Amino acid sequence: MITSLFSDNPILIKHLRTRLRLQQLIPLIIVVVLVSALFCWMGSNAEDKLPAFGFLFSLQCILLFLSGSCQVAGAVAAAREGGQLDFHRISPQSPLAMAVGYLVGAPIRELILFACTIPFMLPFFAIGNPSWMGFGLPVLLLAMLPAAFLWFSVALLLALIVPKPRNVAVLVAIIVAGAHLLFAIPMLQHFTVIPTMISTMVQGASTFGMNRAHSSEDQWIISSFFAIHIPYVILGVLHQLIIGIFCLYAAVRKLGNEQRYPISRSIALLIFGIFSCLLLGDIINPIFNSFFNFTDMANFCLYAILVVAIVLLAICTPGRSEIIKGIRHVKKLGYRAIPAWSDRAPNSLFQIVVTALSALFCFVGITIIYYLRFTSGFNESIDGASMLNDAEFIKMMAASLVTVGTTFFFGASMQYFLLRFRKQGTSYLALMLFFLWLLPLAIALVLTTVFSHSSADVKTFLSLTPLSSIALIITDYGIDIGINLIIAVAVPWLLGIGFFILSLHETRKLTQQSM
Amino acid sequence: MIEVRDLRVDYDEVCAVQDLSFDVPQGEIYGLIGPNGAGKTTTLRAMVGLLEPTYGTIRLNGFDIATHREQAVAHIGFMPDFSPLYEDLTVYEFLDIFASAYKLPLATRAAEIQRYIDLVELTEKRNTMTAGLSRGMKQRLMLAKTLLPSPAIILLDEPASGLDPHSRILLKNILKQQRADGKTVIISSHILSELAEFCTSIGIMERGHMVTSGRVEDVGARVFSEIRYSIELLGDAEKCAELLAADTGVSKLERQENRFVFTFSGDDAAVAALLKQLITADIPVIKFVREVETLEEIFLQIGAREVA
Numbered sequence: 001m002i003t004s005l006f007s008d009n010p011i012l013i014k015h016l017r018t019r020l021r022l023q024q025l026i027p028l029i030i031v032v033v034l035v036s037a038l039f040c041w042m043g044s045n046a047e048d049k050l051p052a053f054g055f056l057f058s059l060q061c062i063l064l065f066l067s068g069s070c071q072v073a074g075a076v077a078a079a080r081e082g083g084q085l086d087f088h089r090i091s092p093q094s095p096l097a098m099a100v101g102y103l104v105g106a107p108i109r110e111l112i113l114f115a116c117t118i119p120f121m122l123p124f125f126a127i128g129n130p131s132w133m134g135f136g137l138p139v140l141l142l143a144m145l146p147a148a149f150l151w152f153s154v155a156l157l158l159a160l161i162v163p164k165p166r167n168v169a170v171l172v173a174i175i176v177a178g179a180h181l182l183f184a185i186p187m188l189q190h191f192t193v194i195p196t197m198i199s200t201m202v203q204g205a206s207t208f209g210m211n212r213a214h215s216s217e218d219q220w221i222i223s224s225f226f227a228i229h230i231p232y233v234i235l236g237v238l239h240q241l242i243i244g245i246f247c248l249y250a251a252v253r254k255l256g257n258e259q260r261y262p263i264s265r266s267i268a269l270l271i272f273g274i275f276s277c278l279l280l281g282d283i284i285n286p287i288f289n290s291f292f293n294f295t296d297m298a299n300f301c302l303y304a305i306l307v308v309a310i311v312l313l314a315i316c317t318p319g320r321s322e323i324i325k326g327i328r329h330v331k332k333l334g335y336r337a338i339p340a341w342s343d344r345a346p347n348s349l350f351q352i353v354v355t356a357l358s359a360l361f362c363f364v365g366i367t368i369i370y371y372l373r374f375t376s377g378f379n380e381s382i383d384g385a386s387m388l389n390d391a392e393f394i395k396m397m398a399a400s401l402v403t404v405g406t407t408f409f410f411g412a413s414m415q416y417f418l419l420r421f422r423k424q425g426t427s428y429l430a431l432m433l434f435f436l437w438l439l440p441l442a443i444a445l446v447l448t449t450v451f452s453h454s455s456a457d458v459k460t461f462l463s464l465t466p467l468s469s470i471a472l473i474i475t476d477y478g479i480d481i482g483i484n485l486i487i488a489v490a491v492p493w494l495l496g497i498g499f500f501i502l503s504l505h506e507t508r509k510l511t512q513q514s515m
Numbered sequence: 516m517i518e519v520r521d522l523r524v525d526y527d528e529v530c531a532v533q534d535l536s537f538d539v540p541q542g543e544i545y546g547l548i549g550p551n552g553a554g555k556t557t558t559l560r561a562m563v564g565l566l567e568p569t570y571g572t573i574r575l576n577g578f579d580i581a582t583h584r585e586q587a588v589a590h591i592g593f594m595p596d597f598s599p600l601y602e603d604l605t606v607y608e609f610l611d612i613f614a615s616a617y618k619l620p621l622a623t624r625a626a627e628i629q630r631y632i633d634l635v636e637l638t639e640k641r642n643t644m645t646a647g648l649s650r651g652m653k654q655r656l657m658l659a660k661t662l663l664p665s666p667a668i669i670l671l672d673e674p675a676s677g678l679d680p681h682s683r684i685l686l687k688n689i690l691k692q693q694r695a696d697g698k699t700v701i702i703s704s705h706i707l708s709e710l711a712e713f714c715t716s717i718g719i720m721e722r723g724h725m726v727t728s729g730r731v732e733d734v735g736a737r738v739f740s741e742i743r744y745s746i747e748l749l750g751d752a753e754k755c756a757e758l759l760a761a762d763t764g765v766s767k768l769e770r771q772e773n774r775f776v777f778t779f780s781g782d783d784a785a786v787a788a789l790l791k792q793l794i795t796a797d798i799p800v801i802k803f804v805r806e807v808e809t810l811e812e813i814f815l816q817i818g819a820r821e822v823a
Contacts (some may be wrong), residue, residue, distance in 0.1 A: 010616040017612075018603045083599030087660075090563045091616040092589040259567045321527040325569045328523065332570040422528075 011101025068107035077165035193236035351411030409496035522571035549720035592666035
């Protein structure tokens with residue numbers, strides 16, 4: 001099975017041919033080796049080896065993650081635009097073999113250049129300077145390869161789903177660079193192994209919710225997942241592999257058929273479940289010490305679940321033309337309606353299930369966070385433990401209601417706009433979200449900064465948008481269980497129910513027209 | 516060999532192909548004819564699985580493209596209306612990657628590739644980058660790529676566009692050879708003269724519908740409802756004219772010196788009887804031919820009907 005993916009893989013052969021032409025490869029190898037040797041020499045002459053190693057490590061990251069991902073995206077985009085991808089689709093090779101061809105073939109030059117830099121890391125590791133915070137060379141490489149797989153898979157998927165693939169390599173470069181620069185934050189530590197490892201080397205392990213292993217010779221730094229202590233690199237590699245595999249799955253579906261949705265609804269629910277578990281497992285971390293308290297955890301938990309739910313709803317909500325196709329298809333087969341779980345069915349059932357799951361994950365997450373205060377490891381280490389009482393728990397549950405309502409509102413409104421306004425639906429939806437979600441924030445900002453209004457007025461505006469209301473309910477201890485809370489909870493639910501009814505009406509109208 | 520049933524393809528809310536059904540038996544060269552926008556390319560792309568139909572079934576070599584895609588495409592060679600080449604590969608390398616896609620045996624792979632390079636007359640360009648080829652050469656290379664796996668079904672979308680006269684003759688001869696080898700070919704074009712010389716069957720499409728489909732002579736007969744015959748004589752045209760005028764099945768008789776053209780409403784037995792009558796009457800017949808209408812005539816007739 002695995003051999004068949006690599007042997008006689010036309011896409012792999014194509015890239016091996018074009019990207020390993022010696023007249024282009026050898027000068028690049030010489031440049032990379034010379035630059036790596038220069039960094040190595042800098043390190044040998046400096047007391048603190050960290051800057052020199054940082055340069056070398058940055059070069060490796062640029063080669064492997066940035067350049068490699070851009071090559072994957074560029075190769076797929078070019079093949080998609082040029083029509084070669086269609087040729088591969090109609091030749092007897094599996095979509096998985098095509099994906100492997102792009103993942104291994106397109107960045108093959110970068111992989112070789114990366115391999116050329118590895119020997120120059122050995123002197124640094126041999127003398128143990130800089131301090132590795134427990135990361136040895138094998139561990140570092142073990143972490144880098146799944147990270148490369150993750151970014152290559154992301155690049156492959158993006159190149160297959162963006163409407164205009166021409167500039168997708170730039171988009172991928174921005175995402176990869178952005179992820180390495182911005183995502184080295186503790187709550188996402190297991191999703192971003194490399195930036196976290198770099199930051200940990202520079203800033204210290206404890207900041208990132210990790211402890212050194214007891215043995216100084218032990219290469220593993222210990223992290224936590226649902227408060228269970230597990231070596232960090234293993235957790236990080238697992239997280240990255242899971243995301244990478246989902247991206248690969250979606251890309252394989254698109255490689256098989258351009259018109260397919262990248263994920264089916266069942267897989268979307270699986271992704272939602274797994275991501276929520278990973279997020280909950282990550283934030284329930286007693287090693288965070290005083291860096292985060294329970295309310296920060298609750299905030300992060302709710303917003304993360306909301307983002308994942310919105311992304312999945314956006315991916316799995318069909319447009320008007322798709323629904324019409326579905327109606328015509330079932331009409332031809334003699335059925336009365338499209339099966340509710342079909343890709344071409346309106347998202348009514350799907351969004352109800354996503355909303356229900358969102359409610360489940362929010363309530364479970366909040367309940368776990370609430371009961372963590374009784375756990376010995378937590379109430380000793382987290383400042384907020386003493387402040388968490390039953391009133392705070394009710395507020396967290398109210399914030400969960402806003403999160404779930406927002407999920408429902410987004411799914412219903414998106415389906416309605418796509419049904420009602422054809423191709424302009426997405427633009428009108430974005431416009432509505434601007435007015436409902438961003439404008440109140442802007443008004444609150446203006447009221448605060450320009451007019452110095454009282455906090456009560458500002459809070460009313462902040463309660464209108466879930467972007468701020470969730471955090472406001474959880475963290476603002478002065479908020480009254482009054483009008484603002486009612487606004488925060490009622491607005492998304494009422495709008496959601498309204499749009500849900502409208503989308504059902506539009507579906508019925510469309511069915512009658514198409515039948 | 517090829518079976519298309521109730522095919523419908525929509526682009527957004529525009530119907531490109533509607534309830535299309537046709538069959539192409541093995542060994543036929545089937546011309547898919549129609550004006551621009553008739554749905555020919557959409558039909559071909561749906562047939563190879565690149566477009567998902569709204570509904571309908573497509574069976575290629577017995578395999579349903581929707582349910583047994585990999586088995587179905589293994590028997591297809593598809594040449595699109597433009598040439599999506601990898602421009603950073605040489606002619607040989609380009610064919611080699613597709614030879615590997617179709618798992619051509621390694622022992623004979625190089626020889627097979629060379630055979631097809633020779634077939635499309637690109638021998639001198641074997642090691643040239645495809646970016647350096649002319650448009651016609653690129654089309655010929657695409658043809659070689661299409662034929663390389665020796666597919667049972669060959670689908671060609673506007674294959675002659677960009678070809679010079681010599682290359683068109685080459686294409687025609689290659690297709691005739693493919694037919695002789697038992698291959699089934701579907702070729703789409705709106706240039707009827709391209710198809711006239713080698714198509715054995717045709718399907719005429721207009722606005723996403725199949726107006727008519729079948730063997731060229733059958734379609735001609737259906738369209739014109741009467742079958743035309745021509746007779747050429749060595750001499751004694753007067754006696755022949757009398758005999759033909761007296762036959763009740765003969766109408767629209769036209770005479771050009773020793774050549775007669777007429778429509779005949781009888782069946783094949785009546786035609787045979789007429790010929791026997793002429794021979795028995797010692798009329799020196801040197802040609803007795805059932806006239807096949809040109810594709811242009813058929814198409815214009817159909818087009819006129821559709822407009823009407």
